[in-house]
Amino acid sequence: MKGVQQFGRWGKLAPRYVGPFRIIKRIGVVSYRLELPASMSSVHDIFHILMLKKHLRDEEQQRVIDASEIEIQDDLTTVEIPICILAKESKNLRNKVIPLVKVQWSRHGA
Known part of the structure; x- marks a missing residue:
């Protein structure tokens, strides 16, 4: 048209x-x-x-982060530190076992 x-x-x-x-x-x-x-x-x-499709806001992505607590490297990356393991699971796919781990990272909620 x-x-x-x-x-x-x-x-x-x-x-x-x-x-x-x-x-x-x-x-x-x-x-x-x-x-x-x-x-x-x-x-x-x-x-x-x-x-139209309903747009749901993710509250975790809208969280305001204090810029002073973020350490930015020379190559404009940040270092994330794992705090704890929240869940472990293993998936069986035919003849393979794939381990899945849910990790809580620093500066992120649960």
Whole structure:
């Protein structure tokens, strides 16, 4: 279609969802107006509810870290120290046994 912006590739490798956007207004029973960035100005800003996916915030990722407690190396990496092992499990795949270990790292919650 002429003048319609597509979201990346076609087919199997096409992106299923394009970023979290804020809902500005509910229009009708099953449609919503979204706040899209200026780079997507050619995309119509009203979407059917079936095209939207619920965005759940992860509280652990939103945790504010004090910048003074982070030690950054010269190559812009940080050193994570394991605190304790939370769980151990082993998976059996045909003739292999794969050990799985859940570790609690420094500066991260449980």
